[in-house]
Amino acid sequence: NKLIVLWDDNHITIDGPTSLSVATDQLARFExxxxxxxxxxGHDPDAILAAIERAKTSDKPSLIACRTTIGYGAPNKGGTNGVHGAPLGAAEIAATRAFLNWEYDPFVIPSDVLDAWRLAGLRSRQAHKSWSERLKATDMEKRAEFERRIRGELPSKTGDVVSGVIAKARADGGAVATRKSSEIVLEALTAALPEMLGGSADLTHSNNTKTKATSVYVEPPKYDGRYVNWGIREHGMAAAMNGIALHGGFIPYGGTFLVFSDYCRPSIRLAALMGVRVVYVFTHDSIGVGEDGPTHQPVEQIAALRAIPNLLVFRPCDTVETAEAWKLALEHKTGPSVLALTRQNLPLLRTDASTERCLTARGAYELIAASDEAQVSLFASGSEVSLAAEAREKLEAQGVPTRVVSVPSFELFLNQPEESRRQVVGKAPVKIAIEAAIRQGWDAIVGSDAAFVGMHGFGASGPAPEVFAHFGITVEGVVATALSRLKR
Structure with a gap:
């Protein structure tokens, strides 16, 4: 009974009567x-109030269908689509005023209505005062924790938690998929941040979003868990996470395949527009999906997500970048974040522990320097960074000084000062962007005259290595492109 929906059931859409397109019994559907x-x-306030009071005593959420006449009181346009999205016009306004006996000038609020609203405000002020007093009387430690979560601040130990994950990853060394890297990071973060609420759209064991700390499901009638099985409802998951974030006190994250981000897109866009902290874990992020084929191989999705304002998109290359991306996503209080993660294993590239700087925060950075003045700069994200590193070795062996730039986040890089960006891009005469996705967006970083090794159409079904080879996204393909540009 905490959810009561009042539906304006006016039987009108922009095109005309709802009967043109809908025959559903909506009450039966909700029941x-x-x-x-x-x-x-819907024009009887007493009937509406009585329905609300009944709904408050229910053990279910309630839908109250308020049967109304759209444009009520407009003698010529009332009850038609003519008032759905268009002004009445001066003549119809005058006729409506006469029908309703409304004698007040525009924007004048009658005193009795104004008094009623002010009394409601005073009532609510007293209710808030009582709540504040109850909060003040709460145990100091519990109150401080509650207020921290409501402010959206992270625990002071968050940075140390992430640093611990990075240190262990460097000690372990081995190659892992970044979806597994994300799970490793989440194990540590969800244990340290009780406000993190996880879930997946029926892909929990593929997205690796469930941890020991979130092992208890949110399953009616028990609501003490921290993990939601959203089912095959990507849009519903993303929309509900927006609501959870707007409520405050929680940091929701949810997973699905990157190709299914299209189903989430309206809610992702609204999260960015509203500036709420939601984290999307999108795995199986390229043609590396392999045998599932082009229907499940995202090629345009990463570019489409990067096009949304106020959305941070991370495509990390290893566990270190994944851990840094998670930290940055949690620190980003004024907008949502995407982590695009691989199905296939990737080597650990950030092995140097001499620096504790969060390089991912720069958006792009030189991962491997050239042996001399660079003739070739290779720019890549995610799984293609290790491919770029291998291509560099081949080029260096042929006497071509080559550097590698990891680009985990376009948005963060493009927000850097111009001089910082210029230094990262460098002056190498040959620049090559490498990503198992379409080119769109890369020109803002490497320029339109740079080469691109990536996708130019949809994918294909087959073992992942064979699919990469089919589309030329290989070490040999990058080397050949570089030598061609150098006219060697």
Whole structure:
């Protein structure tokens, strides 16, 4: 009964009567989903209030269908699509005023209405005062923790938690998929941050989003868990995470395949527009999906996500970048973040522990320097960074000084000062961007005259290495492109 929906049931859409396109019994539909549903006269305040009071006593969420006439009181346009999204016009406004006996000038609020609203405000002020007093009387430690979460601040130990994950990854060494890297990071973060609430759209064991700390499901009638099985409802998951973030006190994250981000997109866009902290774990991020074929191989999705304003998109190359991306996503209080993660194993590239700087925060940085003045600069993200590193070795062996730039986040890089960006891009005469996705977006970093090794159409079904080879996204392909540009 904490969810009561009042539906303006006016039987009108922009195109005309709802009967043009809808024959659904909406009350029966909601009742079939376990809701209480009722219909009232939407122009009768007493009937609406009575329905709300009944809903408060229900053990179900409630839908109250308020049967209304759109444009009520407009004698010529009322009840038609003519008032759905268009002004009434001066003549119809005058006729409506006459019908409703409304004698007040535009923007004048009658005193009795104004007094009623002010009394409601005073009532709510007292309710808030009582709540504040209860909070003040709460145990100091519990109150401080509650207030921290509501402010959206992270525990002071968050940085140390991430540093611990990075140190262990360097000690362990081995190659892992970045979806597994994310799981390793989440194990540590969810244990340290009780406000993190996880989930997946029916892909938990593929997205690696469930941890020991979030092992208890949110399953009615128990709600003490920290993991939601959203089912095959990507849009519903993303929309609900927006609501959870707006409520405050929680940091929601949810997983699905990157190709299915299209189903989440309307809610991702709204999260970015509203500036709420939501984290999307999008795995199986390229043609590396392999045998699932082009329907499940994302090629344009990463570019489409990068096009959304106020959305941070991370495509990390190893466990270190993945840990840094998670830290940055949690610190980003004013917008959502995406982590695009691999299915296939990747080597650990950030092995140097001499620096504790979060290089991912720069968006792009030189990962491997050239042996001399660089003739070739290789720019890559995610799984293609290790490919670039191998291509560099081949080029250096042929006497071509080559550097590698990792680009985990376009947005963070493009927000860097111009001089910093210029230094990262460098002056090498040959620049090559490498990503198992379409080129769109790369020109802002490498320039339109740079070469691109990546996708130019949809993928294909087959073992991942064979698919990469089919599309020329290989060490040999990068080397050949570089030598061709150098006219060797």
């Amino acid at each position: 079939a989903s376990g809701w209480a549903a009722t219909r009232v006269d």
